[in-house]
Amino acid sequence: MDKPPLFHNLLRHQITLVKFVSWACIFLGLLLFFTLHYPHDSITPRYSRSDLEYPVYQSEIQRSARPAPDRRGGGLRVLVTGAAGFVGMHVSTALRRRGDGVVGLDNFNAYYDPSLKYARRALLQREGVYVVEGDINDVALLEKLFGLVQFTHVMHLAAQAGVRYAMKNPASYVHSNIAGFVSLLEVCKSANPQPAIVWASSSSVYGLNTKVPFSETDQTDQPSSLYAATKKAGEEIAHTYNHIYGLSLTGLRFFTVYGPWGRPDMAYFFFTKDMLRKKKINIFEGPNKTTVARDFTYIDDIVKGCLGALDTAGNSTGSGGVKKGPAPLRVFNLGNTSPVPVGKLVEILENLLNVQGKKVVLPMPANGDVLFTHANISLARHEFGYDPTTDLETGLRKFVKWYMEYYQPLDRASLV
Numbered sequence: 001m002d003k004p005p006l007f008h009n010l011l012r013h014q015i016t017l018v019k020f021v022s023w024a025c026i027f028l029g030l031l032l033f034f035t036l037h038y039p040h041d042s043i044t045p046r047y048s049r050s051d052l053e054y055p056v057y058q059s060e061i062q063r064s065a066r067p068a069p070d071r072r073g074g075g076l077r078v079l080v081t082g083a084a085g086f087v088g089m090h091v092s093t094a095l096r097r098r099g100d101g102v103v104g105l106d107n108f109n110a111y112y113d114p115s116l117k118y119a120r121r122a123l124l125q126r127e128g129v130y131v132v133e134g135d136i137n138d139v140a141l142l143e144k145l146f147g148l149v150q151f152t153h154v155m156h157l158a159a160q161a162g163v164r165y166a167m168k169n170p171a172s173y174v175h176s177n178i179a180g181f182v183s184l185l186e187v188c189k190s191a192n193p194q195p196a197i198v199w200a201s202s203s204s205v206y207g208l209n210t211k212v213p214f215s216e217t218d219q220t221d222q223p224s225s226l227y228a229a230t231k232k233a234g235e236e237i238a239h240t241y242n243h244i245y246g247l248s249l250t251g252l253r254f255f256t257v258y259g260p261w262g263r264p265d266m267a268y269f270f271f272t273k274d275m276l277r278k279k280k281i282n283i284f285e286g287p288n289k290t291t292v293a294r295d296f297t298y299i300d301d302i303v304k305g306c307l308g309a310l311d312t313a314g315n316s317t318g319s320g321g322v323k324k325g326p327a328p329l330r331v332f333n334l335g336n337t338s339p340v341p342v343g344k345l346v347e348i349l350e351n352l353l354n355v356q357g358k359k360v361v362l363p364m365p366a367n368g369d370v371l372f373t374h375a376n377i378s379l380a381r382h383e384f385g386y387d388p389t390t391d392l393e394t395g396l397r398k399f400v401k402w403y404m405e406y407y408q409p410l411d412r413a414s415l416v
């Protein structure tokens with residue numbers, strides 16, 4: 001007997017429903033699989049703390065930390081904090097290119113345009129350097145990283161930089177340069193084996209000193225900004241961790257570092273931007289119309305200094321939080337040894353950019369800036385052959401070339 005049409009319809013609907021449910025299950029299953037294994041989309045990867053839970057990222061981090069097999073002497077395994085920063089990106093690249101293992105850490109904060117930091121990270125990614133997105137105050141994250149990799153060295157460059165901004169946001173300096181440094185040292189001191197640490201201090205610790213050139217043996221007890229005070233505090237904190245836990249610690253006093261991929265908050269950078277846009281620029285002068293000068297130091301010279309400091313750091317002696325013997329505690333100036341007045345910096349930029357700056361000369365406000373810096377670099381030269389070779393004009397030419405390529409569409413348009 002023939003089945004009634006109603007039965008056929010019901011059967012057809014049921015089959016369709018079963019098919020639909022099956023496909024939906026397959027789709028959801030695949031979605032779940034890819035979400036668990038590849039938590040971010042592959043076009044704009046963003047690595048973060050939670051990524052460290054996924055085996056796929058753990059092995060990427062471990063791969064990034066592994067020195068090249070043909071690296072002479074075995075190579076270092078370096079954690080670079082602030083890797084998406086100006087100095088951090090250049091140092092990470094240089095380490096990786098000579099065959100060392102490098103893992104980066106950066107919080108990508110918005111002190112200046114984070115898109116520049118993400119662009120630096122994209123560049124690092126092409127070099128084979130993995131950068132974790134996270135903060136140095138996040139002790140659990142640091143412990144996780146040290147659990148994944150036995151770092152031989154930490155290049156600690158994460159910091160709240162900038163002298164003048166300290167008046168606007170003092171807490172950020174305490175948070176990054178003091179609390180953050182202590183969290184990092186706490187994790188380093190408990191690591192087994194302990195890494196050697198090289199970190200960024202600053203020429204600003206010389207503060208109101210008047211004896212030039214500045215030498216590491218000079219007293220540094222008159223900081224003129226909160227920024228400088230936090231860097232000076234860092235040097236004292238380094239002393240403590242060296243003394244109690246046997247950590248090898250090297251502080252590098254950087255002198256106004258500039259160059260391609262630089263920091264937009266620094267004068268040479270925003271002078272370039274403002275001059276191209278025909279905006280006014282303020283040039284500070286000292287009392288009685290004295291010139292203000294800086295020992296501007298080119299990034300490639302600084303990178304050589306950082307690598308030299310890492311290579312000669314010497315081992316930490318403790319393990320698992322217990323000191324076993326004395327360890328190196330060092331401080332070096334990394335400057336250029338030839339101060340240049342800010343007016344001259346502007347003149348060089350005018351020539352390179354082929355524009356006349358709208359210069360406004362003002363008495364230096366009470367903003368934490370010092371009148372001059374000038375490094376004596378004989379200690380770094382003696383210890384690891386530090387020998388800066390780039391004069392300001394050569395370095396700025398390279399910066400301007402990069403700037404015009406990086407910001408080309410915007411600035412070419414504004415020049416018309």
Ligand SMILES: O=C(O)[C@H]1O[C@H](OP(=O)(O)OP(=O)(O)OC[C@H]2O[C@@H](n3ccc(=O)[nH]c3=O)[C@H](O)[C@@H]2O)[C@H](O)[C@@H](O)[C@@H]1O
Binds near residue numbers: 202265284293
């Ligand atoms: O060497 C250092 O330790 C420091 O170098 C720079 O600090 P600074 O030398 O003040 O660099 P800029 O902010 O680029 O200023 C350079 C010069 O331009 C002057 N300036 C700045 C801004 C401005 O509008 N006009 C002006 O004449 C400043 O007074 C200073 O003499 C960095 O910003 C700090 O992070 C770093 O630690």
